[in-house]
Amino acid sequence: MATEPGAGSGSRRPSLKDVAARAGVSRASASRVLGGYGYSSQDVADRVMAAVRELGYEPDRVARTMRSGKSGVIGFVCADISDAFFSSAMRGICDVALREGAQVIVMNTDDKPGQERDATRVLLSHKVDGVIITPVSVREHAHIAAITGAGVPVVSLDRQLSDIGIDSVVADNEAATEEAIRRLIGLGHRRIAFLGSVQREEPPVLRVGKVRANVVGPSRPSLDRARGYLRALTAAGLPVERELIALVPHDAPDGRLEAVAAVLAAEPRPSALFTADSYMTRSAFSLLSERGIAIPGEMSLIGFDDLEWTTLVRPRISVVVQPAYDMGRAAADQLFAQIARPDAPGADARAGAGARAGAGAGRGHRTVVPTRFIERDSAGAAP
Amino acid sequence: MATEPGAGSGSRRPSLKDVAARAGVSRASASRVLGGYGYSSQDVADRVMAAVRELGYEPDRVARTMRSGKSGVIGFVCADISDAFFSSAMRGICDVALREGAQVIVMNTDDKPGQERDATRVLLSHKVDGVIITPVSVREHAHIAAITGAGVPVVSLDRQLSDIGIDSVVADNEAATEEAIRRLIGLGHRRIAFLGSVQREEPPVLRVGKVRANVVGPSRPSLDRARGYLRALTAAGLPVERELIALVPHDAPDGRLEAVAAVLAAEPRPSALFTADSYMTRSAFSLLSERGIAIPGEMSLIGFDDLEWTTLVRPRISVVVQPAYDMGRAAADQLFAQIARPDAPGADARAGAGARAGAGAGRGHRTVVPTRFIERDSAGAAP
DNA sequence: CCCCATTCTGAGATCGATCTCACATTGGAG
């Protein structure tokens, strides 16, 4: 029923003014009826509702944003939306946003600081109600501080920016990796290689003795996973061998196969590989099958991230699963929680904040999402 | 350099009024300097630019939208952004949007008509400059007509809505499938099965004799691929056997394995499988390897969509590649082309449109993106 | 019968950028 818009009159979207005119009341009265505040007589209410139906009126969100300062839009800033992790997380974010009646603007950074800065600026000028971001850098976060500085809630996803008091949602990368390595050790492996990607800015990890000291502070998945690896080794009293650790820059994809080859060339050759992200898992599996190295007969393999192919290849790959969708949901939940209570953690009260110890959700609430280990066929007993 | 916003004053984002005040000129003058129109003296221009720098002023896009009616935002409505095809397409759309200085709002429909209708309404009320959509239904397109009716450009992606004069970007599904089937026939296969997904609303395909007559009209990838299959068979003079064709509803994922099993149970068993989408390819490969059926020794396989696992499994799967990223780009290019020239193909001049035959880009320009066949190891000679 | 509280209504301001229009200044040509 009702009248589809665009049928009769002069094409323009009907505004509240049109509704008011048709109902024979003032804009204020129409607004009161629709907004459900103040007083309005039954008669006026009926006429307004009728006019709304007849005209197919729908409020203009832009004007509403203008007036209220709230847009009902949030931003998601990630490296690359076509990446499986981010697109799954995005879906989680969208689902929560839908529940909250909000929309999502996506921006890709390709892990370039400049793009990220631009993205935050644009989002701010769109008056977004909040931002979920996977920060390019844990060091340069001036742009991110600028967002909270503008009173806009921020949640960081996958990477952590704890030192500037920003909520974050991360997987328990360190514990998950530690557990995976412990399993390999339990299977009798003594020489276990670690293959991961790393951002250029990250310092070379290592320095075994001080591992525990480094646990606190800015966090990136790759570093945390490396820490878990080191922890497991040292806990088992195994030596950490430099030649069994390869961290290739994330933006040099062809370095990955070389890294795997280099690790395989170590003497004596390791008996197990842990690949700390999906790209590495793929490269490792690829090279191993190309060289005809039997899994898990000659080489065990455990990877991070549960991609669909890990169940299609033979042997099926044992992996640590990171619930990307749930992480997206969690981040969005946290963001909307912040939006709901505008007591602004870290906003303008920043200058003299030092003293307050924060009752419950102090500064920078950190949600750690549990991972799950899926045992399949790629990790076996050491020869 | 410059002053980071939020440092000194009372927290609010600086507006043009603040800039004007600081420069000691009127808002109109400041706007003229920034907008580069009208006259302004060098002195005023300098003072305004200085004020902009000092205040870290950035125009409010919401206010600009309000005034101009153009938001610099486009909408992307798809079934599920976590799907590899859509997230790749999304990336293409984002890249073009970035070039055009626009942003993208994403909405998921899960292929539910209601969600799609809501999504279009929300986007319209956000005053988006255009919409890229993968329509749920080729039959109910009232909402989509409502978008163009509001003067907002629309491009449909992957699925085609030619009858209401909307631009579309699709892969050459029919030709690509026909070629793939022809290859199988060339390898000596006579019994070739077709496995695809289908929307509930789609009529059962078939009716071999009338295939050519059905080519024109609303198009969905699965139907087009089925048509290509039929074409190839009939062109080669091969019979179309009902039991070798399985179309399972897209929303009944567990039906896929059953469908594969059913086709394998046909007597005599087919010697080749063509899987028309990535889900089917996965199910088929999965079942074949589970049953220990040798590929391509006992069964050849060609699939649609180039997922990363198709090169990791043995044998590597030969596939028809659909350039999702490029399709996203193409759709966005087309959308921005429409936005640039507001001569509105199919807008309000719809009532008496019949006569106009359209010079160049008439009504509903259809871009067909070529696919590519990647020959790998899963299709061999028939036994 | 008066007065005040309650209910109801509309004029107008607001958000921020942009644009029109009217009104200054100039300067140079006639």
Add this chain to the structure above:
DNA sequence: CTCCAATGTGAGATCGATCTCAGAATGGGG
């Protein structure tokens, strides 16, 4: 010296929803 074009500037309107505030009805108690 006059006049008009070219140049420069600011007041105010506009986009649409919302909210404040002043004021108009109405009704019941004193």
